Amino acid sequence: MVGEEFFEKAMEELREKNLDWKLRSMESASDARSIVEGKEVIVLCSNNYLGLSNNPELKKAAIKAVEKYGVGSGSVRAIAGTMDLHLKLEETIARFKGTESAVYYQTGFAVNAGLIPAVMQNGDLIISDELNHGSIIDGVRLSKAERAVYAHCDMEKLAETLEESDKKEYNKKLIVTDGVFSMDGDIAPLDKISKLAKKHNTMVYVDDAHGDGVLGEKGKGIVNHFKLEGKVEFEMGTFSKAFGVIGGYVSGSKAMCDYAYNKSRTWLLSGSSPPAVTAACIASLELLERDDSYVKKLWDNTKYFKEKLKVLGFDTGKSQTPITPIMLGESSVAVKFSQRLFEERVFALPIVYPMVAKDKARIRTMVNAAHSKEDLDEALEKFEKIGKELKVLN
Ligand SMILES: *Cc1c(COP(=O)(O)O)cnc(C)c1O
Numbered sequence: 309m310v311g312e313e314f315f316e317k318a319m320e321e322l323r324e325k326n327l328d329w330k331l332r333s334m335e336s337a338s339d340a341r342s343i344v345e346g347k348e349v350i351v352l353c354s355n356n357y358l359g360l361s362n363n364p365e366l367k368k369a370a371i372k373a374v375e376k377y378g379v380g381s382g383s384v385r386a387i388a389g390t391m392d393l394h395l396k397l398e399e400t401i402a403r404f405k406g407t408e409s410a411v412y413y414q415t416g417f418a419v420n421a422g423l424i425p426a427v428m429q430n431g432d433l434i435i436s437d438e439l440n441h442g443s444i445i446d447g448v449r450l451s452k453a454e455r456a457v458y459a460h461c462d463m464e465k466l467a468e469t470l471e472e473s474d475k476k477e478y479n480k481k482l483i484v485t486d487g488v489f490s491m492d493g494d495i496a497p498l499d500k501i502s503k504l505a506k507k508h509n510t511m512v513y514v515d516d517a518h519g520d521g522v523l524g525e526k527g528k529g530i531v532n533h534f535k536l537e538g539k540v541e542f543e544m545g546t547f548s549k550a551f552g553v554i555g556g557y558v559s560g561s562k563a564m565c566d567y568a569y570n571k572s573r574t575w576l577l578s579g580s581s582p583p584a585v586t587a588a589c590i591a592s593l594e595l596l597e598r599d600d601s602y603v604k605k606l607w608d609n610t611k612y613f614k615e616k617l618k619v620l621g622f623d624t625g626k627s628q629t630p631i632t633p634i635m636l637g638e639s640s641v642a643v644k645f646s647q648r649l650f651e652e653r654v655f656a657l658p659i660v661y662p663m664v665a666k667d668k669a670r671i672r673t674m675v676n677a678a679h680s681k682e683d684l685d686e687a688l689e690k691f692e693k694i695g696k697e698l699k700v701l702n
């Protein structure tokens with residue numbers, strides 16, 4: 309076959325550097341404990357923050373939708389693929405977020421890759437945090453706008469960039485940032501960003517993938533957390549993390565949302581999400597509107613787990629959210645640590661160079677609302693045992 313040499317050589321290089329992904333197969337639902345490669349493990353690396361991906365209410369909604377609507381939507385949204393379910397979901401998102409309108413996309417990636425280039429054109433400027441998610445980076449790459457990158461969450465650098473931009477005649481300017489950064493679990497200072505943006509007549513686009521269902525009242529996200537309702541032009545997020553299903557959305561003004569679906573190529577040219585998924589997304593938001601116990605439990609577990617890790621003597625970095633990194637330094641230590649955890653039935657992955665700096669390798673953990681105290685205690689016991697074994701702890 310043509311190209312084999314290229315693939316083989318490229319993969320050899322990846323394997324040599326230990327940068328190839330080794331997939332582990334999950335043989336049950338994603339939950340507090342799941343069956344992975346034939347054994348039950350405590351899952352500390354899923355984004356299923358509220359434990360909703362195996363929730364009976366969401367499952368029931370999905371099954372009911374399959375019975376009434378079948379398994380596929382049959383088309384892209386703009387042709388014959390808009391079911392009443394999609395419209396209801398968009399209304400529900402707008403209500404949950406407290407915005408005028410919302411558009412539901414197939415994934416969060418599809419929002420960033422489709423919407424950013426649709427909005428930002430020749431003669432515009434995009435200003436982006438250096439640690440933004442890859443889907444934002446790709447969206448920015450697809451845009452014909454000029455771009456500037458500022459040091460991570462550095463408001464002085466952002467202010468400088470904005471002042472510089474005032475000297476030129478851009479048609480539109482946009483600051484784009486992750487709400488919660490997925491490697492360190494820190495929160496973007498959206499209040500400060502919003503103030504600076506206003507001063508310099510610039511729009512704000514926040515990617516709330518790790519803040520949805522986590523931050524704010526009832527998990528309404530980062531804009532609610534900072535009380536910035538009505539001040540952020542684009543609230544983008546995902547249903548694949550805390551909301552437990554899959555899909556992406558943008559919410560904001562009606563005019564922006566109308567533009568978004570008319571112009572996003574990812575939305576216009578790709579089939580709409582299936583009935584089961586769409587119905588489960590609606591059920592997920594309805595559940596959170598009614599019942600805040602999931603969000604409370606997530607934060608209880610987060611505080612408990614972080615506190616205990618610190619008492620054990622681990623360095624948990626600067627996280628302010630349920631994403632808790634356990635800083636280990638060398639990549640090889642992080643890889644070994646993760647392997648040992650898996651042998652001890654704890655599933656948590658290492659994050660190593662080039663995803664993070666060479667001396668900042670870590671195990672990244674994410675507790676969720678489905679974990680019991682027993683689950684967390686058992687995991688902590690293993691962390692302590694392996695920490696001592698690998699001489700990370702004294
Ligand atoms: C996960 C993630 C996405 C992608 O969302 P999907 O709905 O899974 O495609 C986008 N941005 C950020 C910051 C993410 O963490």
